Amino acid sequence: MTTTAIAVSGLRKTFGDKTVLDGIDFEVPAGTVFSLLGPNGAGKTTTVNVLTTLIKADSGTVRVAGNDVATDAKSVRSAIGVTGQFAAVDELLTGRENLQLMVDLSPVPAKDGKRIVTDLLERFDLVESADKSAATYSGGMRRKLDLAMTLVGNPRIIFLDEPTTGLDPRSRRTMWTIIRELLADGVTIFLTTQYLDEADELADRIAVLNKGKLVAEGTPEELKRQIPGTHVRFRFASFDDLDVAAGIMPESTRDDDALTLRVPSDGGTKSVRALLDRLDEHSLDAEEFSVHTPDLDDVFLALTGHDTAEVVAK
Amino acid sequence: MKNPSMVMLRRNFKHIARNPTSVFNAVLMPVVVMLMFVYMLGDAFSVGVPYVDYATPGMLLLAVCYGLGSVATSVNSDMTKGIINRFKVMDVPRGAVLTGHVIASLMTNLVAIAAIIGVAFALGFNPSASFVQWLGVIGIVVLLGLATGWLTVALGLFAKTPETAGLASVPLIMLPFFSSAIVPADKMGPGVKQFAQYQPFTPIIESLRGLLNGSAATGDLLAALAWLVGIAVVGYIWATSTFKKRA
Numbered sequence: 001m002t003t004t005a006i007a008v009s010g011l012r013k014t015f016g017d018k019t020v021l022d023g024i025d026f027e028v029p030a031g032t033v034f035s036l037l038g039p040n041g042a043g044k045t046t047t048v049n050v051l052t053t054l055i056k057a058d059s060g061t062v063r064v065a066g067n068d069v070a071t072d073a074k075s076v077r078s079a080i081g082v083t084g085q086f087a088a089v090d091e092l093l094t095g096r097e098n099l100q101l102m103v104d105l106s107p108v109p110a111k112d113g114k115r116i117v118t119d120l121l122e123r124f125d126l127v128e129s130a131d132k133s134a135a136t137y138s139g140g141m142r143r144k145l146d147l148a149m150t151l152v153g154n155p156r157i158i159f160l161d162e163p164t165t166g167l168d169p170r171s172r173r174t175m176w177t178i179i180r181e182l183l184a185d186g187v188t189i190f191l192t193t194q195y196l197d198e199a200d201e202l203a204d205r206i207a208v209l210n211k212g213k214l215v216a217e218g219t220p221e222e223l224k225r226q227i228p229g230t231h232v233r234f235r236f237a238s239f240d241d242l243d244v245a246a247g248i249m250p251e252s253t254r255d256d257d258a259l260t261l262r263v264p265s266d267g268g269t270k271s272v273r274a275l276l277d278r279l280d281e282h283s284l285d286a287e288e289f290s291v292h293t294p295d296l297d298d299v300f301l302a303l304t305g306h307d308t309a310e311v312v313a314k
Numbered sequence: 315m316k317n318p319s320m321v322m323l324r325r326n327f328k329h330i331a332r333n334p335t336s337v338f339n340a341v342l343m344p345v346v347v348m349l350m351f352v353y354m355l356g357d358a359f360s361v362g363v364p365y366v367d368y369a370t371p372g373m374l375l376l377a378v379c380y381g382l383g384s385v386a387t388s389v390n391s392d393m394t395k396g397i398i399n400r401f402k403v404m405d406v407p408r409g410a411v412l413t414g415h416v417i418a419s420l421m422t423n424l425v426a427i428a429a430i431i432g433v434a435f436a437l438g439f440n441p442s443a444s445f446v447q448w449l450g451v452i453g454i455v456v457l458l459g460l461a462t463g464w465l466t467v468a469l470g471l472f473a474k475t476p477e478t479a480g481l482a483s484v485p486l487i488m489l490p491f492f493s494s495a496i497v498p499a500d501k502m503g504p505g506v507k508q509f510a511q512y513q514p515f516t517p518i519i520e521s522l523r524g525l526l527n528g529s530a531a532t533g534d535l536l537a538a539l540a541w542l543v544g545i546a547v548v549g550y551i552w553a554t555s556t557f558k559k560r561a
Binding site: 052054074078080081082084085086087090092093097102104106110133149153 | 318332397399401405406
């Protein structure tokens with residue numbers, strides 16, 4: 001395996017006269033989590049479909065596990081596992097039968113099949129419902145079964161298209177734990193999500209996709225730093241203290257009711273020390289002090305200029 | 315790894331066994347329709363021969379068509395739920411995925427056909443077909459099942475939702491009524507009459523009817539075969555190309 005699991009350059013895709021992907025480039029190092037973040041209709045699923053050989057790009061090159069998806073789809077397919085946007089489980093079959101179906105269709109030796117199925121049922125906490133039809137499963141259980149099915153062939157690169165959309169908070173946490181465990185096994189994960197906290201929580205690198213273009217890419221921290229708005233917040237014991245502090249920091253915004261003062265700052269140690277020194281010079285003591293970094297919601301707003309571009313997906 | 319076609323077929327059989335509604339629609343509905351037309355209304359039709367002898371060939375066709383609705387729906391739900399994508403990424407040959415549906419549909423058809431023939435005999439059906447002509451009947455019915463099966467799989471793949479897929483198969487269920495299945499085409503009103511005369515199901519029914527009473531016309535047989543092969547080819551090409559394109 002090369003150290004680059006996924007390499008995409010100049011990827012374009014149009015459906016009719018609608019440009020869905022308008023020249024996308026990124027690389028995913030092996031053994032990391034890469035998250036493609038964007039609102040509905042941004043082109044996330046289309047990207048996944050191209051990367052997983054389901055649809056052909058109009059132009060650009062995509063290499064997955066070192067193989068070109070356009071010319072060597074077979075090699076790509078043998079290296080990847082995909083969990084699509086909808087839990088692709090067979091509802092008329094039981095959980096165990098669903099997994100057995102995957103075993104039957106994948107190149108794993110038949111004699112290992114039973115063990116693989118049992119292991120996955122245990123690992124995903126589905127033993128109790130293993131012999132019930134998947135139609136009776138809750139949303140969270142379906143997702144788990146779906147992911148378990150993806151893992152049957154032990155793929156080294158896993159694509160998860162909105163794996164937690166529609167899940168309750170607890171099931172989401174479970175899913176996150178599972179994803180972290182996969183990562184610990186050295187699997188590369190390509191994750192799409194419209195939840196900013198999810199990307200923040202899981203991803204090593206995040207690319208923000210908007211209307212078919214990547215508008216930003218970096219670590220969660222880098223992204224957060226890219227936009228203005230980081231500030232230091234002081235809370236004072238009295239109105240008088242606040243008044244004096246506001247006087248010596250003219251660039252600040254005060255909130256008289258909360259007795260707080262917001263001072264724009266990059267959050268770095270140097271500038272924070274300078275601020276604290278200034279308070280010290282005037283013998284001021286803040287009750288509370290915090291550096292506030294904007295969360296990814298703020299990042300998204302700032303980068304795309306709108307909150308949720310609800311374009312109908314695909 | 316097992317033979318993917320067998321794995322797929324087994325999956326389709328499990329579906330049928332666990333979805334009694336589809337069996338009901340495919341097997342019981344044609345029987346109910348047959349009882350309605352032959353047992354309840356049959357005496358009112360004057361077609362020159364005992365009505366059960368006239369109607370049975372059309373009912374065989376109806377039995378095939380009634381099974382198709384659930385095929386379209388189940389193919390479509392495989393598509394829209396991402397199960398087909400999952401198979402694609404696992405490199406399951408498209409032939410295996412689609413043939414599984416077609417063969418399972420054909421098997422259901424054959425059960426329905428057997429039921430119709432059984433009911434026909436119970437109602438006094440008196441065919442004069444020879445053994446070879448019976449083989450011809452079975453051959454046409456199997457070809458009909460395959461042809462409409464492929465067409466329905468294509469419809470199922472093409473439709474946006476399971477509901478529209480089910481709806482798309484309705485014309486196939488209605489078409490027998492606008493053919494010579496229930497009454498001879500020349501007894502119908504203008505417009506409908508011409509439609510009934512030239513639509514594909516009429517020569518197919520006439521061929522079955524001819525074979526069953528021991529006197530099939532070559533013209534009908536050729537027309538029936540041409541239609542059936544045509545529908546099968548169109549259905550097959552449409553299904554496989556949609557399978558390849560749609561994700």
